[in-house]
Amino acid sequence: MQRGRRVRAGSAVDVSWASVHIDWSIALASVIVGFTVGLTGMGGGALMTPILLIFFGVNPTAAVSSDLVAAMVMKPVGGGVHIRRKTVRWELVRWLCLGSIPAAFVGVLLLHASGDSAVVENTTKILLGVTLILAAAAMVFKASLQARRSAEARAGRRATLRPGGSILVKIPITLLIGALGGLLVGLTSVGSGSIIIVCLMLTYPTLRGSQLVGTDLVQAVPLVTSAALAHILVGDFELGLTTSILIGALPAVYVGARLSSKAPEGVIRPAIVLVLLASALKLLGVPTLVLGLILVAVALVGLPVWGAIDAAAHPQSMWDRAGLSRRRWIGWQAFGAPIGIGFAVAAAYFTRTRGRLVRATVPSDDDGTVLTEAREAGVP
Numbered sequence: 001m002q003r004g005r006r007v008r009a010g011s012a013v014d015v016s017w018a019s020v021h022i023d024w025s026i027a028l029a030s031v032i033v034g035f036t037v038g039l040t041g042m043g044g045g046a047l048m049t050p051i052l053l054i055f056f057g058v059n060p061t062a063a064v065s066s067d068l069v070a071a072m073v074m075k076p077v078g079g080g081v082h083i084r085r086k087t088v089r090w091e092l093v094r095w096l097c098l099g100s101i102p103a104a105f106v107g108v109l110l111l112h113a114s115g116d117s118a119v120v121e122n123t124t125k126i127l128l129g130v131t132l133i134l135a136a137a138a139m140v141f142k143a144s145l146q147a148r149r150s151a152e153a154r155a156g157r158r159a160t161l162r163p164g165g166s167i168l169v170k171i172p173i174t175l176l177i178g179a180l181g182g183l184l185v186g187l188t189s190v191g192s193g194s195i196i197i198v199c200l201m202l203t204y205p206t207l208r209g210s211q212l213v214g215t216d217l218v219q220a221v222p223l224v225t226s227a228a229l230a231h232i233l234v235g236d237f238e239l240g241l242t243t244s245i246l247i248g249a250l251p252a253v254y255v256g257a258r259l260s261s262k263a264p265e266g267v268i269r270p271a272i273v274l275v276l277l278a279s280a281l282k283l284l285g286v287p288t289l290v291l292g293l294i295l296v297a298v299a300l301v302g303l304p305v306w307g308a309i310d311a312a313a314h315p316q317s318m319w320d321r322a323g324l325s326r327r328r329w330i331g332w333q334a335f336g337a338p339i340g341i342g343f344a345v346a347a348a349y350f351t352r353t354r355g356r357l358v359r360a361t362v363p364s365d366d367d368g369t370v371l372t373e374a375r376e377a378g379v380p
Contacts, residue, residue: 021240022247026056030248037249038256040268043193043220045071045185046135047272048245049128050279058241060124061111064189065231066241071189071224073246074253079221082214089207089215091169092200096219099178100185101226107186108230128188129283135194136276140306142198143269146209148313161206173203178219186227192220267350270303304342307349308333314357322360329353 029051037044045067052063082088114123161167177199184191197216200207207215231237274295281291311330319326329349336342 020243023056023240023244026052026241026244027248029055030245031252034249034252035256036268036272038253039259040256040272042139042272043071043190044074044249045189045192046132046194046276048249049189050132050283052241053125053128054279054282060121060128061231061236062238062241064124064128064187065228065236066238066245067189068185068224068228068231069237069242070245070249071192072221072228074250075217075221075224077253079214079218082210082217085210085214086163087208087210087214088218089167089211091167092174092204092215093219095169095171095174096178096181096196096215097222099175099180100182100219100223103179103182104186104223104227105230107183108227108234111187112234124188125283128190129280131184131188131190132276132280132283135190136273136280138194138198139269139273139276142201144306144309144313145198145201147310149205152315160208161211167204167206170203177203178223182223182226185223186230189224189227192216192223196220270306270350274299300340300343301337303350304333304337304346307342307346308337310354311349318357318360322356324353324356 030048033044033047033051036042036047048070049063049067052058052067053060058066079088111124111127112120114120177196180199181191181196184195193216196219197212200212200216204212228237277298278291278295281294286294308330311326311333314326316326319329329345332345333342333349336345
């Protein structure tokens, strides 16, 4: 959208309007990303940044900085909802931010100190590729851990932190989690949600799902703001690119969040893992043929293995209530994985069987796994 200079009547002052170019193809891509974020609750940087690099040829530092500025605008929405619901553990937010805010600045400065512009851009691509692999692995691990804790909570075998309850803050570990997340976000824009929340799950196992999501969302606001400001200060920011992202993402996040309760989460999350892995390998320079073979192998073997682990996390009582055979679903996926049969069984498990297991139990948000993160985020 171009605007020129305009002279106001009766005034000698010229008002210069900045030229902001809206790329509608990027806006359309951000609609898809925003919808996915609203649907699943995952961080948008892991999807939007590689899309800008691979499909639109945006230089890496501009893609990272623009995505961070967009996140700086969007994250306070979900965070504000959790603050009103009192599902934010402020004692954790404080220590996380003490580690993450300076680390985000350091990440940006380290990146730009790595050499000339060509070296910086190449380093950013490599770091982003590695971080996306970590994010994909974190998604798989998180899904497995959530399934197990959800099953334990429903069976009454897991105690969770009640609202207003006290928690012993592990200060050194919490600072380290914040610093690690801040460094990754400053370097790549990825990690504020996908990696930090998994670290919190492992460090504070009694936190409810809503508390995990709320704490992670609120601590991410100053984190991404710090990283975004650092990128702006070094000159990476592009207003037109960020505006294009926000135009598509803001309404799409809203729509996705509204539909999250009906989302086939068991199908969406494995697909996102494959997308993250494909993006990572492409950024790392893996040839297309090799990339295709790797993805086929991961889909044929990885999906049934993931399904078998997920099925095993649900206790026998849940399977009995759903009228299903736990042994058969685990066995067919685990032993059928190497020969391709497991993939078909896993597809059936994630699309139909897993939903029946969840519906066979009384819904509970004690561990945050019955409701998707997007629903817990409370985006209106």
